[in-house]
Amino acid sequence: MSKPKKLMVINGRRQLVPIVYHTRTETDKAYNQKRNRENKEYVSFYKTTAWRHTREQVLLRDYSTCVRCGLEGNIVDHIVPSEDDWEDRLNTDNLETLCQRCHNLKTRREWIKKNKGRERAMKIHVVVGYPASGKSTYVARHMTSHDLVYDYDLLTSSLDGSMLNVLNTNDSKANDLTIHKHNIDMNDYVQIIYEMLLRKIKAEKTFNNVWLIMTKPDERLTTLLSSNDVEWLMLDTSKEECISRLHRLHRDTTDSYKIMNDVDRLIDELDLEIKKVKTN
Numbered sequence: 001m002s003k004p005k006k007l008m009v010i011n012g013r014r015q016l017v018p019i020v021y022h023t024r025t026e027t028d029k030a031y032n033q034k035r036n037r038e039n040k041e042y043v044s045f046y047k048t049t050a051w052r053h054t055r056e057q058v059l060l061r062d063y064s065t066c067v068r069c070g071l072e073g074n075i076v077d078h079i080v081p082s083e084d085d086w087e088d089r090l091n092t093d094n095l096e097t098l099c100q101r102c103h104n105l106k107t108r109r110e111w112i113k114k115n116k117g118r119e120r121a122m123k124i125h126v127v128v129g130y131p132a133s134g135k136s137t138y139v140a141r142h143m144t145s146h147d148l149v150y151d152y153d154l155l156t157s158s159l160d161g162s163m164l165n166v167l168n169t170n171d172s173k174a175n176d177l178t179i180h181k182h183n184i185d186m187n188d189y190v191q192i193i194y195e196m197l198l199r200k201i202k203a204e205k206t207f208n209n210v211w212l213i214m215t216k217p218d219e220r221l222t223t224l225l226s227s228n229d230v231e232w233l234m235l236d237t238s239k240e241e242c243i244s245r246l247h248r249l250h251r252d253t254t255d256s257y258k259i260m261n262d263v264d265r266l267i268d269e270l271d272l273e274i275k276k277v278k279t280n
């Protein structure tokens with residue numbers, strides 16, 4: 001019989017390894033020694049006279065003041081990290097004075113940028129349809145653990161604070177009333193977030209799925225995301241069913257038929273190839 005093995009992810013690949021196998025850790029002595037040898041040039045650079053001289057020059061130029069927050073600073077930092085741009089390591093144009101706090105923030109942002117997810121075969125699902133047709137429920141049932149979900153109603157409720165009521169009360173009727181009573185001034189802010197989000201998902205594909213939940217289809221999406229893998233979905237729930245759900249949720253239905261007709265008209269006008277789906 002062969003020895004027992006276990007499945008491990010090593011360097012991003014799944015491999016069967018002996019059960020006693022350990023991956024290399026940061027504390028592994030041999031590994032650290034090798035890394036230090038490779039980093040020797042990098043470490044010794046900060047001990048050179050050339051660096052000390054340049055550093056003093058930059059501190060003088062910046063009046064030992066953090067260029068980001070204006071407080072006293074004594075860290076001379078590479079704007080483009082020296083590891084990424086070794087040639088420019090002594091160029092004062094690439095150096096700035098920072099305080100400890102701003103330096104920590106910058107380092108953290110750089111770390112996040114470097115360690116951010118790899119490119120994925122990201123699919124964008126635009127879920128449109130009548131109010132209370134079950135859009136959020138559909139997404140909740142189909143999303144994976146590495147998805148981005150933009151839900152207009154939820155984001156608004158989060159920004160206007162009504163989500164706080166939902167999280168802090170057990171009165172379900174109060175929840176339903178607060179969550180859909182939107183503050184008109186909030187719309188601009190939700191819109192800004194939406195537009196920034198679109199710009200970013202257009203530029204990078206780090207999610208498995210992006211879900212955009214909205215009532216009326218956004219015309220701009222057809223051209224803006226044309227290069228991406230976009231799928232248009234609509235919940236196959238009848239108008240009558242939506243109205244009765246809205247009644248059960250104690251929500252105002254004065255404009256509901258108008259909104260639903262707008263949805264139909266827009267889908268027609270945009271000539272969208274739309275897939276009808278059911279919540280279940």
Ligand SMILES: [Zn+2]
Pocket residue numbers: 066067068069070071073098099100101102103
């Ligand atoms: Zn600072």
